[in-house]
Amino acid sequence: MRYPVTLRLVIGLLPVFAVAAAAGAQQLGAGVGLDNFSLGGMSSQSQQPQSLDKIVAVVNDDVILKSQLNSAVAEIRQRNAAQIGRLPPNVLRSQVLDQLIMRQLQIQKADQDGIKVSNAEIQQGVARIAQRNNMSLQQFTRAVTRSGMRMSDLRDRIRDEIKISKVRQKEVMGKVAVSDQDVDRYLQNQSLRLSRDHEYRLRQIKLNLPADADATTTGVIRDRLERLRRRIISGEIRFADAARSVSQGPHSADGGDRGWVSGATLPDGFDSALAGISAGQISPVFRGPDGLYLLKLEDERGGDSTDDAQKRVMVTEAHIRHIIVKPNEIRNDARTRKLARQIRQRLLAGGDFATLAKKYSDDKGTSRQGGDVGWIALNRLPPDTRRHIENLDEGEISRIFQTDDGYEIVKLIDRRQRDETEQAKRDKVRQTLGRKRASEQGDRWLRKLRDEAYVDIRMPDYQPTSGALGL
The missing domain is CATH 1.10.4030.10 (Porin chaperone SurA, peptide-binding domain)
Structure with missing residues (x-):
């Protein structure tokens, strides 16, 4: 077998966070x-x-x-x-x-x-x-x-x-x-939502601003970046070469190339800068959260089309009762499974599900209600549990199946479709805001980590850069 010269080692072990x-x-x-x-x-x-x-x-x-x-x-x-x-x-x-x-x-x-x-x-x-x-x-x-x-x-x-x-x-x-208030404010701004649904292929040049920069300092740095912008537009220097030479932000070694970036991860200020330019154009100089920026938009894709915006998100819900029996110090696994089989046989013989649930179920949260779980979305159940419910007819008793809690028996009372389009939209916004805040919080944390550290550079010809927050 022939192996590639370079192996792309991608672990992907970062724990999944609720907001991506x-x-x-x-x-x-x-x-x-x-x-x-x-x-x-x-x-x-x-x-x-x-x-x-x-x-x-x-x-x-x-x-x-x-x-x-x-x-x-x-x-x-x-x-x-x-x-x-x-x-x-x-x-x-x-x-x-x-x-x-x-x-x-x-x-x-x-x-x-x-x-x-x-x-x-x-x-x-x-x-x-x-x-x-x-x-x-x-x-x-x-x-x-x-x-x-x-x-x-x-x-x-x-x-x-x-x-x-x-x-x-x-x-x-x-x-x-x-x-929830953050989500509400986000949804109120239609143009922001549309821009954040896009993906952008970007190059960037960043010049840092001191945290306590006054108007004079900011003006000097802005003038420097404005002059560089004019040189790029005139063709005197390529954007990538300029980024390698002067950019103090991430990706400078790659000519400022950030690849494809979701609008959801971009800091404040990037939206308006990108709104007025097309692929191949250079943005105006603008102020970001920690410096002055210049962007080149290489390409863009995505965004909600009319069909996507009108697409409904329908979720199947089931009204179920269940009985769970768990092994304990007195009843081992084999005896627990035997009890579950006996309960199911009584149910199939016409026994009342609610009565048996009150007597035998070890789920204290539902046993007093006769095992009534209420309405629950099938897509939120564990896959194995969902499979045992999806194929049931109304009033049918499931087979015994094992879960992390014990041995479970389910009765399907009813099934319905519920429109979750609005909730799906809110969930997407929550993820968008979470990614953006994680990005900004991460930059601040890394900067604080560096500021508080003792670092002694001994490399000859070292040229200080600020592009240490990531490739």
């Missing part, structure tokens, strides 16, 4: 990470004699070595050879070093918070990466070995990435909340 934390996590990215990770990019560095290694940065109590920086730079070059060809080597190395520093700070924070990663989680990470590369575990292990990397090194890297995911979940995702 995954998108927020993308905005939080710091360091090289496992996305688009090139096995070839690390192999040569692992073979370098350690005696030649030097410290290029001290990060609190840890160090970053020259070999680590070389490996990360090689990985970036392999992924983006065409795009970074004109970037001065010291600028690229500086930007990558900044990102390695941010990655190390997140790992340190996870360790300080006592975040642990089990061997089972690491093995799941390896399995997912193998699956994303369309390989079995055995095939993937051989591919890693052939690339020159040790599996132990890969497992260490996966452990670090899971730590970062967990600390982001704790410090950022878990603190994001969206109220």
